[in-house]
Amino acid sequence: MTLTPAKSPTQGTTVTKPDVPRKTQRRKAFDFRRSNTGYVFLTPWMIGVVGLVCLPLLISLYLSFTNYNILGAPKWVGLENYIRLFTQDQRYVHSMLLTLGYVVVSVPLQLVSALAVALMLAPARKGQSLYRALFYLPSLLGASVGISITWRAIFDRDGAVPQFLASFGIPEQSWINNPGTVLWVIIALEIWKFGAPMIIFIAGLHQIPKELYEAASIDGAGPIRKFFTMTLPMLSPVLFFNLVMGVISSFQTFTPAQIVGDGNGGPTDSTLFYAVYMYQQAFQYQKMGYASAIAWIMLIVLGAVAALLFLTSRKWVHYAND
Template sequence: MVRQGDRRAGHRGVLPGGGQGSGAGQLIRRDLAAYAFLIPWTAGLLLVVAAPLGWSLYLSFTDYDLLASPRWVGLGNYLELFTDDPRFVHSVLLTGGYVLVAVPLQLGAALAAALLLVRERRGQGLYRSLFYLPSLLAASVAVSITWRAMFDYGGPVNGVLGWFGVSERSWINDPGTVLWTIIALEVWRFGAPMVIFLAGLKQIPGELYEAAALDGAGRLRTFVSVTVPLLSPIVFFNLLLGIIGAFQTFAPAQLVGDGNGGPADSTLFYALNLYQQGFDHQRMGYASAMAWLMLIALAMVAVFLFRSSRRWVHYGDNA
């Protein structure tokens, strides 16, 4: 019969005879196995993420042209950005305006499509696939080039507008219209947020719509009082991702415009300006400073959205 003290000793990894048990060794081997599985992930985090971030932060305080060794300039790059670079200020304002227009339009199109596709009907899978397809293609170089051809002289856009008496023009070479062609491209790729909206709409209980109908609420009132509050977490998620993605718009600005931010700097998006400073002008330290300013700006936007979400995002029974 095992005594109480022997059971306690065995629980601590010590045998009744006083010898060291195998429990501690098993724990050590288990921990070592867990750490071994974490080594690839940790190495990737350090080499692919942490090290480049640290290096770019250092370069942002230097004058570096990719050929000579970095030369420390302190806050010189940041001071030049805000005091002696009008193109930087222009790219910030242009990108900010683009985000304020393109993101709400894209989310509105995604929500409208989700509302149309949420009801089961014949061929539903095909319709959803066709609506989602632009999200798989729109970020590619080929689609950006095709988009440019569509809005240039002889393109199909001018052909359709010609039926309504609109004279032919090059929409991509006009400073007043080229930005809207890029906004149209961004709105066109509403497939990803649409799928997320669809998932959110599927989670709304049908009993709430039945209760609203019994109370005499119309479609608009039901949408405002039931759908929007319960969908607010999805709106918040899509809004945050949309803003982050729009701030980093590069390929459409590079390929739909003339590649240099033209015409008349009307497509000089922040990411394109950063690329030009780093690779065209060989000012990698200056470009690193711009990259860190973008990171700080996006972090501030995220903090603002999270704090403001307490007033307009509803979860569960708080809806």
């Protein structure tokens, strides 16, 4: 680096200032061009986010304050849709409580099933990859219309489940037409889709050092004590992730409730899940403004539940650097 003389504007003396090397200038220009190249590759994603996420969110937020039936122009009604939801619409309140109960029951049962199978498949054994693929398969197919139709046929009066139970003296009945059992059929379908959290649990189990188990065995710890004092605390970040994703997914359950039930939330609104009721208001009754308000309430509830889970996670989620 060379120094060139420069005169001080106040004293008239000669001082020196460093010249910027040409290599540094070229490096800055190169970094600028490289960042522009990155933005160019991000352009399709940014267009998708703006066009398919941000703009629809803003439009639905506006429509939630209007009376809009698709065919006519939206009419501004202010907070009328939101006030009606909590003061006049009993079916909406029922759908909210039904969905909340479904989430509280199905998510823990699914996580317990996923963790139990993960503990069995984590150790290395012959044909391990095949077993994992077979157990993971329901997660890929469980949300499809075809599986929901199959599930409905299995639990119908002439299905495999009633006939199997009849061999034990239990009278045959249609589980999907009974308001007291159809919800449990949908919960069973949700539990059956434990493949995705199972794979994540297996990955978490492989991250636990084997030396910890060896040291615990030397100290005389049994399998149950190892599980509650070592495995669960070490798996708590993975468990927390699966819990958050499971809660979000369960709140948005639509296809199983729509197909396994009678398609209108029945019988007697026993399958009137939140997403099903929102679909009815939007596409059956063509109340897009009202359905937009329902959607935004769901977004707020999901945000509140996620925030609550993150706040409580400080007490039971343990990370490696804690």
